[in-house]
Amino acid sequence: MNVVDNIRLMALEKTVDYLYENSPYYQRIINSRKIKICSLDNLSLFPIITREEVTTNLAELRCKRSFPELVQYTTGTTGQPLPVYRTMNELLTIKEIVESVVPDSKALGLTLRLVGPQHGIQGSAIEGSPTFYVDVSHRNGLEYAKELLTAEHRYEDIVGYIEILIGSLNDIKRLTIHLLSKGVSPENHKVRWLGVSASYLTQYWRHLLTDFWRAKILNTYGVTEITGRAHECFICGRFHFDPYVIPELVNINLEKNQYVENGIGRLLLSSLYPFSADLLLLRYDTGDLFELYPTECSTGIPGFSFLGRAKHCLLLTNNEGCHCILTVAQIREFVDGLPDIALETRGYRVEHLPEQSLGRPCFSLNLEKGKDRVKAVVELGLRYPPYLYPKRIEEITKCMKKHLMEQNATLKEMVMIKECDLEIRFFGSDKVLPGVDL
Numbered sequence: 001m002n003v004v005d006n007i008r009l010m011a012l013e014k015t016v017d018y019l020y021e022n023s024p025y026y027q028r029i030i031n032s033r034k035i036k037i038c039s040l041d042n043l044s045l046f047p048i049i050t051r052e053e054v055t056t057n058l059a060e061l062r063c064k065r066s067f068p069e070l071v072q073y074t075t076g077t078t079g080q081p082l083p084v085y086r087t088m089n090e091l092l093t094i095k096e097i098v099e100s101v102v103p104d105s106k107a108l109g110l111t112l113r114l115v116g117p118q119h120g121i122q123g124s125a126i127e128g129s130p131t132f133y134v135d136v137s138h139r140n141g142l143e144y145a146k147e148l149l150t151a152e153h154r155y156e157d158i159v160g161y162i163e164i165l166i167g168s169l170n171d172i173k174r175l176t177i178h179l180l181s182k183g184v185s186p187e188n189h190k191v192r193w194l195g196v197s198a199s200y201l202t203q204y205w206r207h208l209l210t211d212f213w214r215a216k217i218l219n220t221y222g223v224t225e226i227t228g229r230a231h232e233c234f235i236c237g238r239f240h241f242d243p244y245v246i247p248e249l250v251n252i253n254l255e256k257n258q259y260v261e262n263g264i265g266r267l268l269l270s271s272l273y274p275f276s277a278d279l280l281l282l283r284y285d286t287g288d289l290f291e292l293y294p295t296e297c298s299t300g301i302p303g304f305s306f307l308g309r310a311k312h313c314l315l316l317t318n319n320e321g322c323h324c325i326l327t328v329a330q331i332r333e334f335v336d337g338l339p340d341i342a343l344e345t346r347g348y349r350v351e352h353l354p355e356q357s358l359g360r361p362c363f364s365l366n367l368e369k370g371k372d373r374v375k376a377v378v379e380l381g382l383r384y385p386p387y388l389y390p391k392r393i394e395e396i397t398k399c400m401k402k403h404l405m406e407q408n409a410t411l412k413e414m415v416m417i418k419e420c421d422l423e424i425r426f427f428g429s430d431k432v433l434p435g436v437d438l
């Protein structure tokens with residue numbers, strides 16, 4: 001067993017003991033299924049838990065009812081946002097790990113952390129480096145961030161410019177657009193590291209951010225409900241998960257309890273004690289699809305690639321099982337750099353930023369069943385009536401089909417053997433298409 005799995009197994013044994021003592025919900029499951037942890041595979045003895053089940057059973061799931069240090073809310077893409085309580089001990093445990101790797105935190109440089117009202121401010125006590133916090137969901141916050149980034153700071157032995165910028169991809173995009181629209185150039189700031197929490201960063205945005213910030217991008221994936229994240233690897237470009245969270249990939253429609261050891265599956269995450277102490281979830285269904293590359297990275301750690309939310313991807317079930325024939329990531333790679341696509345700006349754009357500069361691209365993916373084959377239909381929302389620019393429509397159709405066939409071997413094969421057709425449709429503002437997030 002490798003080092004990471006060893007850490008996970010020890011933590012899992014502790015976690016199950018802790019849950020037995022403190023969580024009425026898990027105590028019932030451990031008793032009724034007589035669960036004892038001897039290997040990581042024993043985790044599969046626990047049932048998969050969904051977001052809806054967590055919301056319904058929240059009181060019984062929680063272990064500590066003490067006053068929390070921080071309450072973070074999940075983004076309410078499905079139903080009500082879920083409150084996640086974090087204790088000071090959990091936050092300090094993570095800090096200890098960071099400090100064991102980076103002992104001199106001041107050497108990290110000044111940090112600007114972009115925070116939103118939903119995810120809370122975690123408090124400077126647990127930061128690894130001296131940190132400013134700014135809420136950039138409004139114009140004043142964006143202006144404040146601009147001042148902080150373009151000025152030299154002097155605080156006792158800390159002298160210099162902000163070198164680390166951390167935030168959700170949306171907040172980073174918003175700040176970047178604000179700075180670009182104000183004529184700020186890369187010479188006006190000294191940011192060297194850009195910490196982005198993004199489930200998926202398209203090439204278009206990666207280039208735009210790299211050009212403006214001239215910084216190294218540290219991309220992470222995580223969900224609010226679970227402590228522990230995945231970090232994009234500089235070697236293989238895939239995500240590797242922290243040792244204090246257990247990722248599992250299971251078959252797409254969750255029907256059978258089958259692991260995916262190579263290829264596409266649905267991601268389950270398990271939190272571990274003491275990194276989480278209030279809300280611990282085992283085999284939590286993130287609702288996200290990932291592709292697993294078990295041996296691709298020279299570090300020997302399995303790599304994961306994010307494909308999109310399962311409910312937004314196009315899945316096709318036939319005799320051989322469930323296949324993912326189009327992913328949100330593949331569509332986003334194509335449409336993100338396309339100025340023709342309409343953006344749903346609600347919750348994204350701040351009033352003063354340019355129209356259509358920030359938002360969810362409007363598109364939908366559907367399967368239509370015909371007589372002898374199915375049709376994979378991509379609908380794109382445009383900023384103009386499609387009948388005004390027929391040549392442009394022809395051009396986009398051709399390029400997009402080529403891109404999707406190159407990106408997706410399953411789709412290509414199904415089109416070749418005539419099991420599936422691919423069709424691209426266009427709509428102007430006469431049909432409202434949903435904005436799709438990643």
Ligand SMILES: [Zn+2]
Nearest residue numbers: 233235236297
């Ligand atoms: Zn790697």
